[in-house]
Amino acid sequence: MIMNSRKVQILEINGDPMKIIILGFGAVGQGVARVLSVKKDYLKKKYGLNPSIVAVGDRSGAAINPDGLDEELLLKTKEKTGKISSFPEYGIPGVESINILDEVEYDCLVEVTPTDIHDGEPARSHMIKAMEDGKDVVTSNKGPLALSFQELATTAQSNSVEFKFEASVGGAMPIINFAHETLAGCSIESIFGILNGTTNYILSRMANEGSSYEQTLSEAQELGIAETDPYQDVEGIDAACKIVILANSVLNLPATLKDVEVEGISRITAESIALAKKEGMLIKLIGEASPDTLEVSPRLVRQGSPLAVEGTLNLATLKTDLADEVTVVGKGAGSVETASAILSDIISVWKVRK
Template identity: 65%
Template sequence: MKEYKICIIGFGAVGKGVAKAISLKKDNIKEKYNANLKIVAAADSSSSAISSDGLDEELLLKTKEETGKLESYPNFGGNLNGMEILNEVDYDILIDVTPTNIETGEPALSLTLKAFEDGKDVITSNKGHLAIKFKELIATARENNVQFKYESTVGGAMPIINFVQETLNSCEVESIIGILNGTTNYILSRMTTEGSSYINTLNESQELGIAETDPTQDVEGIDAACKTVILANSILGVDAVYSDVDVTGISQITSEAISLAKKDGYLIKLIGEVSKEELKVSPRLVKQGSQYDLNGTLNMATVKTDLAGDVTVVGKGAGSLETASAILTDLINVIKMK
């Protein structure tokens, strides 16, 4: 049986979801793929836990929940940072779930390049480095003969990148159009059903933990724009970066505008459009009852192909375990390629 030593850098909501998913599924993966998963290191922004014999996933989660820091993990807690861990720990696969930084791509960019240069496979949920350095990252992975997976960067649990590359690989994709951000979909859905103002709905979504304390990346369309760049590069082969996207967010949408649209049988949704001619994120009118008529944090994407016609996928675009499900899928795909 092959053993896979896993290093998780980033232990917020998604990182914890990855630990939980591994805890839930490791026995099934062992039986189905003859692979033994072992988390040998985990790190949050200020602390870490490291053990070559493997860390207990449930104890990691309990430690983080009760103390807020991984350094309190019994016997194996410490304060090494991400790069220090990569230099000192013997691991096979890096799972990078650090926060997205669209300006520099850090720390994910440096961590990923370091892992590649050391011959390690990488799975990420981080969009920042992909949105500004996609071509460089893919080229470096190939040069070092390692695998680089990033399904969870677009749509959370919604299958899109692997789905198109593997299931629709007989088709040429002409465009992808969809709702690529769960937070904005929740806000616009609530404004539509409740008639509430943007600011009140935003405050509500923050109280529920759907929107971040600083919601800028979501509500100004930055998150969705990153996803359009990743789709453009990975599926359409367009050499695009974040600055190539025409971006407008939802912060100027009023309840009056939503009410007027509703009277005419329309909804307002933040839509991302990906084609060889255009990369755009903006609020648009969509017909009630269409495939875009989704509530809550759901994401969707319609893939326009030459052979299969239009294929629409829908899934939860946010959530700890939901996003971790896509990361675990990538992990299984890495294992299958060994």
């Protein structure tokens, strides 16, 4: 293959690092550090991408080094002390996350602070500031997207920055980029599917074991599949946030969380599931987005259909004009799984910027 001189010049320039700030260093933030560490040689060889984490923030403060922080030491520090501000030499206790964005030069913000569905903060403010400062943003944070998607998208556009959020819907399930890139020639008419792994696990176990909702929820909590406070999952709020994101990003519908009709699974009984099974059906929590419907609710699906996935899997079907129905399936949660989607967005940003 003959490579032109301009391409050679670009590859030489690509030795410069892509400087990344990670705000939030819980499971997902740590997953991002882990995949960047594991994939460092792969990213450099395949894409000419040399990611460098120059700052990390959590509730304790920050770790900042303009020359880059060691990913493995970040993970060890968090595991050992629970505080990123304890990072040797470069730890700074007490600094506010938003102030970190002024402390070091960077190219891309990875915003993975805890989700807040009431006002979207502090993630919303982090993202707006980064965009207004001319920085690209990658996030898995559903809260601000479900409440302020149009504001965020407009701010990104007006400041000519990349705004990526594949990990905000379905973890490792590739739906947003899939819709925009693989199905680029299709008009997408609607999206429906299973968008919450916790509820799918509970309903699957109830169907297979004949157990009660309360018993199965308790089991899921013991296994770490359900949160100590499972309200957002079991009452359909988490899935509703994802429906809003899909409505805005894929269907171009200017929706917010208040526009979604929501019913969860807490009233589903073992008896109702057993009755459905006798009829060859299963009960699943289904989210749907279309120009006529924004809804999350328990629905009957036929056994053996694509929607009959079990465990914590997520699934989404996109109804199109040219390709009919296209279905994607993937793990909807998990530190490394969600980080894999964030990494794909980081690579997308890099391809635009290099």
